[in-house]
Amino acid sequence: MTTVDAPSALLDRALALHPQVALRPEPFGALAYHYDTRRLVFLKHPDVVRVVRALGSHETVAAALVACDISSDRFPAFERALMSLIESEMLCDRAG
Amino acid sequence: MTALVEQLKGGLEAPICLTWELTYACNLECVHCLSSSGRRDPRELTTDEAKAVLDELHDLQVFYINIGGGEPMIRRDFFELVEYSIARGIGVKFSTNGAFIDAEKARRLAAMDYLDIQISLDGTDADTNDAVRGDGSYATALRAMDHLRDAGFGPFKISVVVTRHNVDQLDEFKALADAYGAQLRITRLRPSGRGADTWHDLHPTNAQQRQIYDWLLAHGEHVLTGDSFFHLNALGDQNLPGLNLCGAGRVVCLIDPVGDVYACPFVIHDEFKAGSVRETGGFSRIWKQSDLFLGLREPQSAGACASCGSYDACQGGCMAAKFFTGLPLDGPDPECVGGEGELALSGQTAGSAPRPMMDHSKPPRVTPVALVRK
Ligand code: SF4
Ligand code: SF4
Numbered sequence: 263m264t265t266v267d268a269p270s271a272l273l274d275r276a277l278a279l280h281p282q283v284a285l286r287p288e289p290f291g292a293l294a295y296h297y298d299t300r301r302l303v304f305l306k307h308p309d310v311v312r313v314v315r316a317l318g319s320h321e322t323v324a325a326a327l328v329a330c331d332i333s334s335d336r337f338p339a340f341e342r343a344l345m346s347l348i349e350s351e352m353l354c355d356r357a358g
Numbered sequence: 359m360t361a362l363v364e365q366l367k368g369g370l371e372a373p374i375c376l377t378w379e380l381t382y383a384c385n386l387e388c389v390h391c392l393s394s395s396g397r398r399d400p401r402e403l404t405t406d407e408a409k410a411v412l413d414e415l416h417d418l419q420v421f422y423i424n425i426g427g428g429e430p431m432i433r434r435d436f437f438e439l440v441e442y443s444i445a446r447g448i449g450v451k452f453s454t455n456g457a458f459i460d461a462e463k464a465r466r467l468a469a470m471d472y473l474d475i476q477i478s479l480d481g482t483d484a485d486t487n488d489a490v491r492g493d494g495s496y497a498t499a500l501r502a503m504d505h506l507r508d509a510g511f512g513p514f515k516i517s518v519v520v521t522r523h524n525v526d527q528l529d530e531f532k533a534l535a536d537a538y539g540a541q542l543r544i545t546r547l548r549p550s551g552r553g554a555d556t557w558h559d560l561h562p563t564n565a566q567q568r569q570i571y572d573w574l575l576a577h578g579e580h581v582l583t584g585d586s587f588f589h590l591n592a593l594g595d596q597n598l599p600g601l602n603l604c605g606a607g608r609v610v611c612l613i614d615p616v617g618d619v620y621a622c623p624f625v626i627h628d629e630f631k632a633g634s635v636r637e638t639g640g641f642s643r644i645w646k647q648s649d650l651f652l653g654l655r656e657p658q659s660a661g662a663c664a665s666c667g668s669y670d671a672c673q674g675g676c677m678a679a680k681f682f683t684g685l686p687l688d689g690p691d692p693e694c695v696g697g698e699g700e701l702a703l704s705g706q707t708a709g710s711a712p713r714p715m716m717d718h719s720k721p722p723r724v725t726p727v728a729l730v731r732k
Binding site for chain 1: 362365368370371372374419421422447449472474
């Protein structure tokens with residue numbers, strides 16, 4: 263069990279959607295369902311959905327945020343959202 | 359009221375909680391059966407039709423389905439359909455009375471991923487359980503639980519409908535579930551199906567409602583309840599865990615064995631029938647465009663509940679419970695903890711409540727009369 267990183271370290275991590283998680287677009291954003299834990303999570307903003315989808319194809323969280331045109335003053339809010347998705351195992355670190 | 363609940367009220371692209379009753383056939387005849395099951399309906403969806411529905415649910419990205427009945431394992435293609443569903447990325451949770459789970463089937467079930475099982479049990483002893491579910495059904499359920507445990511299925515669920523007679527057994531149910539490494543699920547008795555005739559004698563008293571609320575506040579984090587008890591939120595400042603709104607047609611729906619789609623498994627009645635998966639456009643059209651479902655997603659009036667300070671917490675309760683007790687849909691739940699429902703029921707003409715439809719109960723057994731010549 264690793265300890266929860268300070269939010270600042272999060273920007274440098276390489277994350278991806280957990281392979282057992284499916285995303286379904288919804289009017290408010292998207293629903294994420296984890297087939298192993300059977301957990302359902304609401305992604306309540308379309309921008310969060312775009313970032314989550316982009317994570318897997320960028321070296322770092324910061325790069326994904328930039329690629330999605332998220333201005334840096336909004337980074338802290340996104341870091342909080344992503345941290346909670348890591349805690350619910352919807353997101354995971356990418357190997358290698 | 360959270361923004362999320364407001365969002366859910368407007369409906370989703372696809373249901374979260376889709377119940378699919380595969381058959382009306384059942385080996386039991388529980389007195390509170392929500393679908394009045396017993397006999398198979400000859401118009402039941404064929405294997406191919408059922409697979410076509412699963413294809414559609416796959417395209418809609420439905421994450422999982424709740425399979426029920428009747429007794430779903432009676433269908434000869436039960437495993438075929440479950441395996442097909444899972445292969446299409448649709449997880450399966452199914453409810454069973456356990457009669458068809460022997461050692462071999464338990465092993466087969468244990469080998470499958472994305473499968474959850476709920477064994478129905480309404481008493482922690484045979485007397486309490488069998489009075490509702492029929493003679494021998496307690497022993498049957500426990501045998502199935504033994505098989506699942508021995509096969510290493512993992513945490514299956516024990517599903518209990520809370521009644522006046524088993525409400526004192528909640529601790530024992532919890533202990534039983536713990537002993538099997540299972541998870542407890544408790545749900546509300548609604549006056550649906552054969553339950554319309556037994557609800558008045560079986561539903562928890564007002565004092566027992568408080569008992570359920572207190573018990574769930576203490577144990578609710580580890581017990582599943584779905585959307586069963588949000589009407590109890592009016593009892594205190596603390597909301598119970600679970601879905602706190604009526605999701606009928608918004609996040610919840612039912613596909614019945616003949617392919618008819620209803621707003622919720624507890625409202626099998628023409629008034630809540632949105633169409634059939636056999637019609638052009640199939641399930642998707644019904645979910646996205648049927649007048650009934652679109653109407654249910656409109657803001658609903660609080661009616662007589664509007665002046666109640668607890669409306670935000672309780673939402674006026676369960677639509678099915680109101681409908682089949684003959685109460686207005688925009689008023690208090692028959693089990694309103696403020697006593698408003700009881701009051702409304704007391705002024706009602708007997709027999710004025712709508713009758714459940716699609717009765718598949720078995721014909722009453724003819725007791726042979728011994729002809730004795732005197
Ligand atoms: S009608 Fe009752 S059982 Fe059906 S979704 Fe609404 S609250 Fe739940
Ligand atoms: S009056 Fe309506 S809102 Fe108030 S507690 Fe009763 S059912 Fe709930």
